Amino acid sequence: MPDHDINADLHCHSVVSDGTLTPEALAARAAANGVQLWALTDHDEVGGLERAAEAARANGLRFLTGVEISVTFCSETVHIVGLGFDAADAAVRQGLYDTRNGRGPRAREIADQLARVGIKGAYEGALRFVGNPELISRTHFARFLVEQGHCRDTSEVFRKYLTEGKPGYVPHRWASLGDAIRWIRDAGGVAVIAHPGRYKFTANEEYALFTEFKGHGGQAVEVVTGSHTPAEYVEYADKAKEFGLAASRGSDFHSPDESHCDLGRLPLLSPSLQPVWSLLADRVQ
Incomplete structure (x- = not known):
């Protein structure tokens, strides 16, 4: 072949x-x-x-x-x-x-920003979707927001909350x-x-x-x-x-x-x- x-x-x-x-x-x-x-x-x-x-x-x-x-x-x-x-x-x-070490502080900052627009408990909610807590990411937050009914799917979460210029976007070096x-x-x-x-x-x-x-x-x-x-x-x-x-x-x-x-x-x-x-x-x- x-x-x-x-x-x-x-x-x-x-x-x-x-x-x-x-x-x-x-x-x-x-x-x-x-x-x-x-x-x-x-x-x-x-x-x-x-x-x-x-x-x-x-x-x-x-x-x-x-x-x-x-x-x-x-x-x-x-x-x-x-x-x-x-x-x-x-x-x-x-x-x-x-x-990996920078993901934890970044995740808490994402949660703080989401809380300012009325989405409470996002950090704890995202953790429920995490297999490895060292690797908490925007995808885990997206799954939590879908579960809570804020968006229809994870793509919509990224568009509305997790890309540059949106509440919940936090860059990481x-x-x-x-x-x-x-x-x-x-x-x-x-x-x-x-x-x-x-x-x-x-x-x-x-x-x-x-x-x-x-x-x-x-x-x-x-x-x-x-x-x-x-x-x-x-x-x-x-x-x-x-x-x-x-x-x-x-x-x-x-x-x-x-x-x-x-x-x-x-x-x-x-x-x-x-x-x-x-x-x-x-x-x-």
Whole structure:
């Protein structure tokens, strides 16, 4: 089977960060949907990877270690996926710990802002949706607001309350782009720009992101992902070729009820692209 014909899903989240399924349930769902190569990429956390690897073996899936690291670039939060790295690496673990450490104070500030517009108890409410309290995020607040009837769905919560300029939006300074790429590369992995179509960059800012990413040693970009349109598949395939980057594919699955795309249901990569997993053949478990 040619590399590009592999049904790979290299971006999804479990209860260890802001997903709603366990690593074991994700592995079973991926296998049922025909996924052949899978990675769990929880936000700024590798605590679910041992369980995920064991579940992948039990379900006959090939597996890559993964993580999604939050970085700040041009005052925007950008996500960098790491694949195939040593999850026990001390620098990776310390860097992720430091990145997670700012989420608690930020969450309390989000709750304070929501209280000022009449939404009480948001911090405690969000905690009920959190699998890992170190990783409380806007998604957990969104689920609480939906449960309480403030909005119909989590997308509406983000539009009304949790994006820049809205009550409840609190920025957080994450890791630097160079730091995130260095942690991944030094631990033997490949760094990937996650869902580039989601960032609200100007053309010049996006060019700067790709240029600096490549300059720091980043090697791949998500081309086919749950939040991209078919036009963006083409746009970022061209961007991958322009910058000499491999291409990745991942649903960014969080929940059966919330996600744009289920595990393993995306179109295959174009045969004109170099799949990121071709760079990681010796790291597949």
